[in-house]
Amino acid sequence: MDLVASLFPQENFSLIAVILGMPLLGAFVNGVWGRRLGKDAVRLMTLVAVGASFVASIVAFLALAHVVDSSGHKEIVDKVEIVRHDHAKLYWTAWEWMHTSGGREGAVVPIELKFSIDALSGVMMLVVTGVGFLIHLYATSYMAADKAFWRFFAYLNLFIFSMLVLILGDNLPVLFVGWEGVGLCSYLLIGFWYGHLPNAAAGKKAFIANRIGDFGLIVAMFVLVQYTGALDWSGLNSGAQNLLSTADAQQIHLWPIGGGQFQGFLKFLQPEHPFSITPATAVGLMLFLGCTGKSAQIPLYVWLPDAMAGPTPVSALIHAATMVTAGVYLCCRMSFVFVLSPATMATIACTGAATAFLGATIALVQNDIKKVLAYSTISQLGFMFLGVGVGAFTAGFFHVFTHAFFKACMFLGAGSVIHAMHARIHDDEKAQDIRYMGGLRKYMPLTYWTFFVSVLAIAGAPLTAGFFSKDEILYRAFINHNVNPFAEQIHKRSASFAIWEPPQWLGPALFAVGVLAAIMTAFYMFRLLFLTFWGDFRGWTIGRPSLLAKQEKEEHGDDDHPPAGGSQGAHHEEDLSTPGYAPHESPWQMTVPLIILGTLAACAGFLNAGLFHFTPMNHWLEPVFETATKGALKVKEGAHSLEWPLTGAGVAAFLIGSGLAYNWYVMRGGAPAKALAEAQPALYRLVLDKWRIDELYEKTVLAAVDALGDTAASFDQSVVDGVIARLTALIVAALGTILRAFQNGVVHVYATAMVVGLAAFGWFFVAPHPNAAITEKNGDYVIQAGPGMGYAFRWDADNDGKPDSEVFTANDQVKVSMPAGESKTVTLEVVNAFGLTGKKTITVSRPAAPQKLELGQN
Amino acid sequence: MTGIANYVVLSGVLFAIGGIGFLVRRNVLVALMSIEIMLNAVNLLLVAFNRLHAGELTGQLFAFFIIAAEAAEVAVGLAIVLSLFRIKRTVRSDEADLLKN
Numbered sequence: 027m028d029l030v031a032s033l034f035p036q037e038n039f040s041l042i043a044v045i046l047g048m049p050l051l052g053a054f055v056n057g058v059w060g061r062r063l064g065k066d067a068v069r070l071m072t073l074v075a076v077g078a079s080f081v082a083s084i085v086a087f088l089a090l091a092h093v094v095d096s097s098g099h100k101e102i103v104d105k106v107e108i109v110r111h112d113h114a115k116l117y118w119t120a121w122e123w124m125h126t127s128g129g130r131e132g133a134v135v136p137i138e139l140k141f142s143i144d145a146l147s148g149v150m151m152l153v154v155t156g157v158g159f160l161i162h163l164y165a166t167s168y169m170a171a172d173k174a175f176w177r178f179f180a181y182l183n184l185f186i187f188s189m190l191v192l193i194l195g196d197n198l199p200v201l202f203v204g205w206e207g208v209g210l211c212s213y214l215l216i217g218f219w220y221g222h223l224p225n226a227a228a229g230k231k232a233f234i235a236n237r238i239g240d241f242g243l244i245v246a247m248f249v250l251v252q253y254t255g256a257l258d259w260s261g262l263n264s265g266a267q268n269l270l271s272t273a274d275a276q277q278i279h280l281w282p283i284g285g286g287q288f289q290g291f292l293k294f295l296q297p298e299h300p301f302s303i304t305p306a307t308a309v310g311l312m313l314f315l316g317c318t319g320k321s322a323q324i325p326l327y328v329w330l331p332d333a334m335a336g337p338t339p340v341s342a343l344i345h346a347a348t349m350v351t352a353g354v355y356l357c358c359r360m361s362f363v364f365v366l367s368p369a370t371m372a373t374i375a376c377t378g379a380a381t382a383f384l385g386a387t388i389a390l391v392q393n394d395i396k397k398v399l400a401y402s403t404i405s406q407l408g409f410m411f412l413g414v415g416v417g418a419f420t421a422g423f424f425h426v427f428t429h430a431f432f433k434a435c436m437f438l439g440a441g442s443v444i445h446a447m448h449a450r451i452h453d454d455e456k457a458q459d460i461r462y463m464g465g466l467r468k469y470m471p472l473t474y475w476t477f478f479v480s481v482l483a484i485a486g487a488p489l490t491a492g493f494f495s496k497d498e499i500l501y502r503a504f505i506n507h508n509v510n511p512f513a514e515q516i517h518k519r520s521a522s523f524a525i526w527e528p529p530q531w532l533g534p535a536l537f538a539v540g541v542l543a544a545i546m547t548a549f550y551m552f553r554l555l556f557l558t559f560w561g562d563f564r565g566w567t568i569g570r571p572s573l574l575a576k577q578e579k580e581e582h583g584d585d586d587h588p589p590a591g592g593s594q595g596a597h598h599e600e601d602l603s604t605p606g607y608a609p610h611e612s613p614w615q616m617t618v619p620l621i622i623l624g625t626l627a628a629c630a631g632f633l634n635a636g637l638f639h640f641t642p643m644n645h646w647l648e649p650v651f652e653t654a655t656k657g658a659l660k661v662k663e664g665a666h667s668l669e670w671p672l673t674g675a676g677v678a679a680f681l682i683g684s685g686l687a688y689n690w691y692v693m694r695g696g697a698p699a700k701a702l703a704e705a706q707p708a709l710y711r712l713v714l715d716k717w718r719i720d721e722l723y724e725k726t727v728l729a730a731v732d733a734l735g736d737t738a739a740s741f742d743q744s745v746v747d748g749v750i751a752r753l754t755a756l757i758v759a760a761l762g763t764i765l766r767a768f769q770n771g772v773v774h775v776y777a778t779a780m781v782v783g784l785a786a787f788g789w790f791f792v793a794p795h796p797n798a799a800i801t802e803k804n805g806d807y808v809i810q811a812g813p814g815m816g817y818a819f820r821w822d823a824d825n826d827g828k829p830d831s832e833v834f835t836a837n838d839q840v841k842v843s844m845p846a847g848e849s850k851t852v853t854l855e856v857v858n859a860f861g862l863t864g865k866k867t868i869t870v871s872r873p874a875a876p877q878k879l880e881l882g883q884n
Numbered sequence: 885m886t887g888i889a890n891y892v893v894l895s896g897v898l899f900a901i902g903g904i905g906f907l908v909r910r911n912v913l914v915a916l917m918s919i920e921i922m923l924n925a926v927n928l929l930l931v932a933f934n935r936l937h938a939g940e941l942t943g944q945l946f947a948f949f950i951i952a953a954e955a956a957e958v959a960v961g962l963a964i965v966l967s968l969f970r971i972k973r974t975v976r977s978d979e980a981d982l983l984k985n
Contacts, residue, residue, distance in 0.1 A: 772978060772981070781906075
């Protein structure tokens with residue numbers, strides 16, 4: 027440890043460069059030379075890159091722990107001695123990237139390419155590189171048969187790099203680079219099999235939905251730099267109070283936009299009380315808009331289910347464990363800004379609860395194994411935001427932590443199942459349909475047991491990871507009450523300034539929604555488990571390409587149907603006569619990550635077992651959220667007595683959900699579910715179609731954008747193309763027609779033209795040019811003759827028809843004066859060096875003076 | 885010593901011969917020679933006027949510059965004539981219509 031400390035001092039912790047650089051190197055090598063290197067070299071490179079990054083992360087984490095420990099100091103709170111730690115960080119500055127003069131009163135704000143590791147980013151870094159390594163290992167086997175093996179791992183390594191930039195960036199712009207980087211990788215990997223059109227469309231959808239969120243993040247950055255004069259974490263932390271200015275000019279005026287008043291015929295728009303929000307609320311909402319895009323919350327969650335088009339390891343790594351939690355990470359990172367606005371906090375909590383509920387309802391009826399997991403991810407992300415939104419940052423982040431394990435494990439398990447199913451069915455869609463699975467625990471016991479543990483964890487079975495993290499969130503949602511931490515100061519400064527406070531019933535309401543979502547979570551997860559692994563295998567009768575095709579032929583007498591297996595069925599021709607292989611367990615590269623993640627899913631909860639007052643995670647993260655929790659929370663009276671009853675509600679949710687699933691799908695073979703679907707066909711279709719939110723967006727948002735696009739296109743076609751483009755083309759064509767006559771290719775014509783031109787030039791110099799400029803000053807006119815080579819001048823200023831002097835002189839100007847309203851004629855004669863003369867008559871007239879009006883006249 | 889006027893007249897005559905030759909002759913080689921005559925008419929004028937300014941060499945220097953430029957120009961011009969001859973088997977300028985149409 028001393029060696030590490032001496033090699034990498036706290037202020038220049040260049041090990042971060044290794045953590046960041048290895049995945050980037052891997053991405054570069056695989057991306058540029060991967061095709062020629064071959065699969066073995068690509069596999070080696072990619073695993074070494076992420077593995078080295080993981081090892082470096084562990085070393086960095088230990089170094090951070092060392093620094094934190096040495097900063098500990100004892101304090102006595104409530105007569106109990108406790109150890110408090112500073113918010114220690116390890117820094118590494120690459121270089122100054124740019125600076126902006128957009129700070130308060132034009133102050134210059136430097137933006138450095140700076141990275142830091144603190145308690146929060148340290149944990150996140152370990153999760154990303156650790157889970158990332160396991161998923162890379164898994165993917166080397168899962169993707170082994172893919173032609174674009176090298177491209178996949180180049181993207182995957184690039185993703186790890188971008189994610190680390192996002193986590194370790196010490197200011198918002200650097201975070202934003204990572205934020206965009208993971209978005210790009212997500213896009214590339216969703217559309218990895220871009221030959222299939224829906225995959226490419228899904229990638230595009232994810233990218234565009236994220237772009238809407240990124241707009242919010244950018245706006246938040248602008249507002250922050252304007253009000254706080256900083257963009258790095260510590261600067262923002264110390265400047266955040268400026269976001270709560272009470273001065274009217276500092277508020278964000280929403281209606282009328284930008285303040286002011288509506289005048290004239292628009293006066294009816296002027297509200298009685300102008301609507302404005304504090305900058306803190308504006309920043310919070312804008313940041314949260316960014317989070318809804320990246321972390322798939324209402325209203326921007328629609329991209330995540332479609333993102334399942336990507337390879338399953340991608341779904342596990344990007345769309346479950348790491349990238350989608352970036353929004354929660356941002357909320358934790360900027361917690362000191364969010365808590366300044368209870369309205370924003372309430373918005374986050376409500377959105378989170380609503381998303382948790384909505385995601386869970388959709389997951390109840392989906393049949394695609396990855397779709398169920400995708401909606402479950404949306405729902406779990408909702409739980410995380412619920413936790414963050416009620417000010418329980420540690421609880422929210424802890425759910426990120428545990429969710430990374432059990433959801434990655436489930437996705438990888440699902441991948442293992444799909445792998446096995448696909449080997450039998452050779453149909454991308456049917457291989458993922460749980461209606462064709464069943465009984466798989468006989469064939470793939472390792473996958474089954476790890477999946478089972480993860481299902482227990484996500485459903486909240488007591489003592490698993492999900493139990494501790496989810497119950498902590500629900501408990502906090504019930505007891506926490508957000509208030510403005512600076513309410514008293516604001517009140518003192520300006521008594522009339524309205525301070526919003528959430529209603530008292532909000533906490534219990536959020537808790538109730540959360541418990542409902544938890545019941546549904548337990549139900550759909552056990553439904554998934556039972557349908558996939560229990561009972562008998564239902565895949566024997568389907569997916570036999572030749573048989574299906576034959577049946578169809580017999581039934582319809584139609585020769586045009588392709589075999590059900592599609593093109594992939596063709597190269598497995600030899601399987602057709604036999605009953606087909608049984609599903610098989612996956613190779614060790616796929617099962618080892620499953621076992622490790624399953625173990626973590628079972629045990630990681632004890633890192634923050636609030637129920638047993640054993641909370642190392644909470645203690646570890648405490649310094650990070652110190653500013654955010656100070657004064658911002660009012661905990662309800664008698665909270666501690668509620669802890670066990672509220673946990674009881676969580677356990678009850680697990681028991682009800684899982685019990686119901688067992689009753690319906692194991693004891694009664696799915697009959698009640700079928701009956702319910704038949705009894706309420708309209709509702710069933712609606713939920714199966716995901717509440718038709720996609721269709722709603724298509725009808726409203728997409729239609730509006732399309733209409734705008736059509737208008738712009740028709741303007742482009744009629745005005746730009748029709749008038750401007752054609753007119754310029756016409757002018758050029760006409761000029762060309764004229765000039766073409768001269769370009770006849772006969773050299774002699776050119777030579778003659780040259781000679782004539784030269785002669786014209788010569789004549790211009792030989793002939794004299796009498797020119798004159800007139801300047802006036804108080805009725806005196808000065809006539810100045812233009813200069814020329816060897817010119818001499820002769821004037822006739824008195825207009826008697828004869829020159830004033832016989833000889834030409836160098837006198838090149840003459841003065842005349844006249845009364846108002848009259849004019850004079852002056853003749854100028856010029857002689858040049860060749861003795862040629864030129865003559866010009868100039869008439870100067872003075873305008874009549876305006877008549878002065880006497881008073882009283884008129 | 886002859887007066888400056890004689891030189892100016894000689895130069896003018898030479899220039900006119902060169903100019904007319906350039907315009908009327910179709911042989912590119914002759915046209916090149918005509919250009920040389922015109923340039924040398926200018927050289928002659930420069931050197932003659934230089935005599936009027938005792939002790940100064942500007943005019944003569946200019947003449948040398950022009951001779952150097954001429955040499956370069958002739959090198960390029962002859963190269964063009966050569967390649968024209970290779971393509972068209974002629975050195976007549978009215979048949980050099982490769983760029984036409």
